[in-house]
Amino acid sequence: MIELEVRNVVKHFGGLQALKGVSFRINGPERIGLIGPNGAGKTTLTNIISGVIKPTSGTVYFNGERIDPLKPYEIARRGLGRTFQITRAFRRMTVMENMLVPALALHPTANRRALEKKATEILEFLTIDHLAREFARNLSGGQQKLLELGRLLMLDPKLIILDEPFAGVHPKLRQTIWDFIVHVNENLERAFIIISHDMDTIFTLSKRLLVLNYGELIADGDPEAVRKDPRVIEAYLGEEEEEVAA
Numbered sequence: 001m002i003e004l005e006v007r008n009v010v011k012h013f014g015g016l017q018a019l020k021g022v023s024f025r026i027n028g029p030e031r032i033g034l035i036g037p038n039g040a041g042k043t044t045l046t047n048i049i050s051g052v053i054k055p056t057s058g059t060v061y062f063n064g065e066r067i068d069p070l071k072p073y074e075i076a077r078r079g080l081g082r083t084f085q086i087t088r089a090f091r092r093m094t095v096m097e098n099m100l101v102p103a104l105a106l107h108p109t110a111n112r113r114a115l116e117k118k119a120t121e122i123l124e125f126l127t128i129d130h131l132a133r134e135f136a137r138n139l140s141g142g143q144q145k146l147l148e149l150g151r152l153l154m155l156d157p158k159l160i161i162l163d164e165p166f167a168g169v170h171p172k173l174r175q176t177i178w179d180f181i182v183h184v185n186e187n188l189e190r191a192f193i194i195i196s197h198d199m200d201t202i203f204t205l206s207k208r209l210l211v212l213n214y215g216e217l218i219a220d221g222d223p224e225a226v227r228k229d230p231r232v233i234e235a236y237l238g239e240e241e242e243e244v245a246a
């Protein structure tokens with residue numbers, strides 16, 4: 001079961017209303033893009049769903065249970081995983097250690113050999129298995145993003161939220177990230193929310209798009225309908241050309 005329900009979530013930072021009552025549902029292994037101009041509230045929404053920050057008001061339910069009062073690790077344990085806009089690998093650990101540590105922290109009784117086998121398979125899929133003994137700090141930015149995806153999958157999340165997984169990544173590794181998302185979504189039947197400013201990528205990759213603008217969800221639908229939505233066009237017209245094309 002994968003069911004997320006975000007109900008009327010509001011977030012204030014001082015006088016700033018970062019989210020103004022956002023509501024939507026996810027049912028099953030959907031592949032959702034979350035877009036919107038800079039400062040629209042995408043990362044804030046992600047932080048609330050994953051428990052990093054608390055909403056000012058509103059609620060979040062995951063598989064029928066209210067999760068917004070829970071701590072991030074409690075939410076992770078229930079099958080909700082996310083990456084950060086800025087990667088957070090343990091730089092002084094090897095790639096393999098990076099894969100094992102979060103999994104062991106979350107499931108202390110797990111079988112280490114089984115975890116290593118699983119980690120190796122994931123690293124192979126991500127094309128960084130040859131780097132298993134390398135320190136994470138020696139990886140390129142793109143490879144660190146791949147490692148972060150791998151670490152996330154070790155936790156067996158049912159719903160995966162990726163904050164700008166393609167940003168600043170070499171085109172060859174972008175394809176690997178794309179393939180990873182499609183594979184995990186279609187073959188392992190995990191749901192995704194993917195935040196991206198790369199319009200070509202996100203419109204093609206997503207089956208459903210959510211559009212945030214100034215803390216409001218202004219569109220929710222299939223990419224073709226969203227592309228033609230006057231409110232979405234309006235929201236992006238205010239942005240610089242390069243932002244829309246980026």
Ligand SMILES: Nc1ncnc2c1ncn2[C@@H]1O[C@H](COP(=O)(O)OP(=O)(O)OP(=O)(O)O)[C@@H](O)[C@H]1O
Nearest residue numbers: 013016018036037038039040041042043044045085
């Ligand atoms: N901890 C915070 N304290 C104060 N203001 C914040 C905080 N976090 C975010 N904001 C503000 O809330 C608004 C939404 O920010 P958020 O980071 O969610 O936007 P975003 O859609 O992720 O933007 P980007 O595309 O640039 O990553 C912005 O105006 C931002 O400056």
Ligand SMILES: [Mg+2]
Nearest residue numbers: 042043044085
């Ligand atoms: Mg952001």
